Amino acid sequence: MTDNKDYEHMAGIFKALAHSTRLQVLVKLQEKEHCVCELQEIIGFDMSTISRHLNVLKNAGIIESRKVNNQVFYRLLCPCVLDTLECVIDMKTSNKE
Amino acid sequence: MTDNKDYEHMAGIFKALAHSTRLQVLVKLQEKEHCVCELQEIIGFDMSTISRHLNVLKNAGIIESRKVNNQVFYRLLCPCVLDTLECVIDMKTSNKE
DNA sequence: AGCCTACTTGGTTATTTGGCCAAATACGAT
DNA sequence: ATCGTATTTGGCCAAATAACCAAGTAGGCT
Known part of the structure; x- marks a missing residue:
């Protein structure tokens, strides 16, 4: 929980989440x-x-893909990401503007 | 939960979390x-x-500051951010490398 | 006033990000 | 083999990010 490499890794995941389009996805x-x-x-x-x-x-390891003919289907790997979203929403409503 | 402005706001919070130094902080x-x-x-x-x-x-509304003499103290506003960290760590151990 | 410490802000620079278009790839169907 | 659809990748460009140093601000203290 304190190695600098761990921080980099965690930051990488947050980076992946840090775009409105990706959240929409x-x-x-x-x-x-x-x-x-x-x-x-x-x-x-x-x-x-x-x-x-x-x-x-x-x-970032958040989604996975599988190919079906010439289409590629993506699915969520960790529902926990969405708990994270809930957390963020709570943060917003309880502390801001 | 679906307005584009909401996504921007949420992404903004993730953006704030998306750096190893800030996570360390x-x-x-x-x-x-x-x-x-x-x-x-x-x-x-x-x-x-x-x-x-x-x-x-x-x-991003995650921390707050108060001034004491010529020092500025920062404190965590939402412990929930750390739950988010836990979630990310779980994600790592259960799904990756 | 003048000094010191703590902090923030301005300016510069290198890197990364995110968009588009065009070209490449993959795969099924004709 | 060729065509068409779905997807990825390369190239380009504008904007954002993060680092540094130097300069500015704020609050004691002498």
């Missing part, structure tokens, strides 16, 4: 797995952009 | 409040750097 994936083009339609940036965001989440 | 503040120079000694960057990190955490 995670909320979507909470419901069920989605392929890239579905997420792209919902969220609306270029597909390459969505793909890169998904890759960031995957590298 | 938070762990220190968990124990008790600290002034800038104490944190600087423990962590070891330039004091101006530490001060800026503290400001990021403060702007």
Whole structure:
């Protein structure tokens, strides 16, 4: 819990969470797995952009992908991420503006 | 839970958490409040750097400051941030490498 | 007033991030 | 083999981040 490498690792996960588009993706994936083009339609940036965001989440170990024909479906690995979101929301309502 | 502004706000908080030095600061503040120079000694960057990190955490609503003479003490506002850390650590041990 | 300590802020620089478009890749169907 | 759809990757660019040093501010103390 105190090695500098641990801090780097934890920071890396928070970094992955630190973008509104990626949070939107995670909320979507909470419901069920989605392929890239579905997420792209919902969220609306270029597909390459969505793909890169998904890759960031995957590298952080937060989501996983499986290929079905020529589509790639992503699913949430750790529901705990969403508890984190709850925590953040509580933080907001209890302490701010 | 779905307004784009909400996502931005949540992402902002994660952004504040997304740096190893700031995580180190938070762990220190968990124990008790600290002034800038104490944190600087423990962590070891330039004091101006530490001060800026503290400001990021403060702007995100995660910590608070109070002035005592010519020192500024920072303290943790939301212990829930540390639950978040726990969550991240669990994520690490259960799903990765 | 002048000095010291604690802290913050301005300026500079190097690196990272996130967007787009275009090109490459993967795979099924014709 | 070629075509079409889905996805990833490379290149480019603008903006944000994080570090440093130096200069500014704030509050005792002599």
